[in-house]
Amino acid sequence: MSGVEAFSAVEVIAAKRDRHELSDPQIDWIIDAYTRGAVADEQMSALLMAILLNGMNSHEISRWTDAMIKSGERMNWSMLDRPTVDKHSTGGVGDKITLPLAPLVAACGGAVPQLSGRGLGHTGGTLDKLESIPGWRASLSNDEMLAVLKDCGAVICAAGAGLAPADKKLYALRDVTATVEAIPLIASSIMSKKIAEGTAALVLDVKTGGGAFMSDPDRARELARTMVNLGKRAGVNTRALVTAMDVPLGLTAGNALEVRESVEVLAGGGPADIVELTLILAREMLDAAGIRGKDPETALRDGSAMDTWRRMIKAQGGDPDAALPVAKESVVVSAEASGTMLSMDAMKVGVATWRLGAGRSRQGETVQAGAGIEIHNKPGEEVTKGSPIYTLHTDTPERFARALEILTNSVVIGPMPASGKVERLPLIVDRIVD
Numbered sequence: 236m237s238g239v240e241a242f243s244a245v246e247v248i249a250a251k252r253d254r255h256e257l258s259d260p261q262i263d264w265i266i267d268a269y270t271r272g273a274v275a276d277e278q279m280s281a282l283l284m285a286i287l288l289n290g291m292n293s294h295e296i297s298r299w300t301d302a303m304i305k306s307g308e309r310m311n312w313s314m315l316d317r318p319t320v321d322k323h324s325t326g327g328v329g330d331k332i333t334l335p336l337a338p339l340v341a342a343c344g345g346a347v348p349q350l351s352g353r354g355l356g357h358t359g360g361t362l363d364k365l366e367s368i369p370g371w372r373a374s375l376s377n378d379e380m381l382a383v384l385k386d387c388g389a390v391i392c393a394a395g396a397g398l399a400p401a402d403k404k405l406y407a408l409r410d411v412t413a414t415v416e417a418i419p420l421i422a423s424s425i426m427s428k429k430i431a432e433g434t435a436a437l438v439l440d441v442k443t444g445g446g447a448f449m450s451d452p453d454r455a456r457e458l459a460r461t462m463v464n465l466g467k468r469a470g471v472n473t474r475a476l477v478t479a480m481d482v483p484l485g486l487t488a489g490n491a492l493e494v495r496e497s498v499e500v501l502a503g504g505g506p507a508d509i510v511e512l513t514l515i516l517a518r519e520m521l522d523a524a525g526i527r528g529k530d531p532e533t534a535l536r537d538g539s540a541m542d543t544w545r546r547m548i549k550a551q552g553g554d555p556d557a558a559l560p561v562a563k564e565s566v567v568v569s570a571e572a573s574g575t576m577l578s579m580d581a582m583k584v585g586v587a588t589w590r591l592g593a594g595r596s597r598q599g600e601t602v603q604a605g606a607g608i609e610i611h612n613k614p615g616e617e618v619t620k621g622s623p624i625y626t627l628h629t630d631t632p633e634r635f636a637r638a639l640e641i642l643t644n645s646v647v648i649g650p651m652p653a654s655g656k657v658e659r660l661p662l663i664v665d666r667i668v669d
């Protein structure tokens with residue numbers, strides 16, 4: 236450390252430990268000093284834990300987010316002749332919605348500058364999914380990103396090192412200090428990147444239920460409200476949907492399997508829940524962007540969304556016609572009884588997918604493109620003893636045992652409830668616009 240610092244990290248930590256509001260200069264300083272290495276990891280860890288335990292008010296969260304944005308570049312798309320609009324999902328099992336959604340919204344007149352991440356833990360990452368397409372490249376320069384956006388109306392690529400570098404350091408530290416779960420820290424982490432990305436409008440898909448980061452719907456609502464507030468304060472037209480993640484989305488989890496399902500949606504087919512959520516989010520995005528008179532359902536039916544997808548994949552070196560990787564080995568899991576499927580544990584399916592090799596446990600690990608799970612029946616459907624429930628895929632069969640272990644009791648089969656309906660969260664749990 237060199238030079239005279241404006242504050243002492245110990246004083247800032249003590250202030251939050253004692254439940255005081257942090258001042259604007261304290262927040263600006265600690266984020267800047269931590270990013271340039273003048274505050275040690277152990278000091279920031281203590282502050283993060285104090286924030287997790289004692290919280291931050293809305294002014295502190297907003298200032299903290301601004302300081303994170305200012306730690307790096309803020310992108311600007313004002314040269315485009317279409318309104319920019321993006322979507323962010325807090326992540327769930329089988330959540331491949333970005334793949335059909337970005338080209339669909341572009342086909343309806345939006346410009347979608349989507350900076351995405353890789354998966355960590357039980358939820359998959361959009362870039363990992365797209366990288367299963369032979370030749371497709373996630374890393375683009377800002378000029379390349381602009382060229383793809385101008386040509387195709389949508390670009391999905393990796394966030395460069397210049398975007399909210401404070402978040403990169405903070406997120407890595409939170410991961411190893413049990414401080415990921417704090418709403419002020421999650422909200423500022425997500426929104427600093429989305430605001431720095433330069434989109435004019437944003438729709439947040441905040442997942443809730445057993446397979447989500449925020450299993451409790453009230454906590455998911457609070458996170459959604461906090462993020463909508465941050466977006467609005469920064470001049471981004473932001474709204475949020477709180478959506479169901481008690482059951483996996485669609486019928487696949489795993490990288491290439493999810494690309495295949497997304498292409499089915501773009502071809503006018505695909506599972507009903509994926510199609511429904513894609514259309515709901517597309518309408519919300521078009522509305523937030525002020526684009527009127529375009530029907531996303533027509534763009535799925537008339538092939539224009541598929542044309543945009545193909546152009547977008549080609550523009551990033553991918554071959555939309557190439558065969559997707561298929562795992563070398565597979566195992567079928569069958570129903571142990573006949574009856575109605577009453578539930579399917581999304582978290583267990585997510586963890587099994589990860590254990591099969593589709594996800595990573597540490598930053599930088601490689602993932603298997605073909606690994607994952609195909610789901611043959613969903614809750615509410617009738618199954619017969621011995622009929623297939625899941626097909627598991629991996630290149631490394633020694634992974635099957637641990638995946639099968641977590642899938643034990645992941646579905647409940649029994650008689651149809653007297654109500655004639657299986658209890659599930661509604662697809663859209665809540666909508667938060669202000």
Ligand code: URA
Nearest residue numbers: 406420421422424425
């Ligand atoms: N995703 C992020 O980018 N940040 C978080 O804190 C949690 C999820």
